[in-house]
Amino acid sequence: MATFHPKDWHRRSSRLRRMRREMQARDANAAATVEWLLSTGLCLGLTALLPASAMLSALAALLTLAGFAWLGVAIMQAEPPVGSPHLTAWDAALFSLAASFGVQSTAHLAALSP
Template identity: 55%
Template structure:
């Protein structure tokens, strides 16, 4: 019967951790920002297909859903929401929620009716 050698798995795990530590933080920040921009562009693209009177409210709802999706990713990764030197999924969730609330406020104040 075969047995598991824990030392071999530990060596592989330590190599992964070393790669994560040596990875550039600007690459991680760029990846999160790029993914957030893509998810926001998808929301805008879907909302653009709708009639104008409802487009802004649907866009705000889609951005809010995207924020919850980013929040799910952040919780799933189980990383801390602060204390990092690069942007994480927590920051992308906050950006989505802030964008959603900004679209709601602009629609409420009549910015899109002009």
């Protein structure tokens, strides 16, 4: 039979606090990822309406604009750009700008291929 330890509540409460912080970080990561995917999906949806010849350059431009919009959100939220335990708007801006550079390089490679 288990015995009651009067100081055991301290271990349980610290474990609960740690689990709560991990759950909050996971929820924040999921929210930031979903918001970034929605903005990227909007960019893809808008470029799907364009002719194929202008699609890659328009997608790169829209992703760049989305990256700058995410930078604006990050600056307005006043979160630190590094050292956060979860994804922030800074990370979403980085993802958008990296995706834009990837699309730009794909467009250049497609233009160079015969």
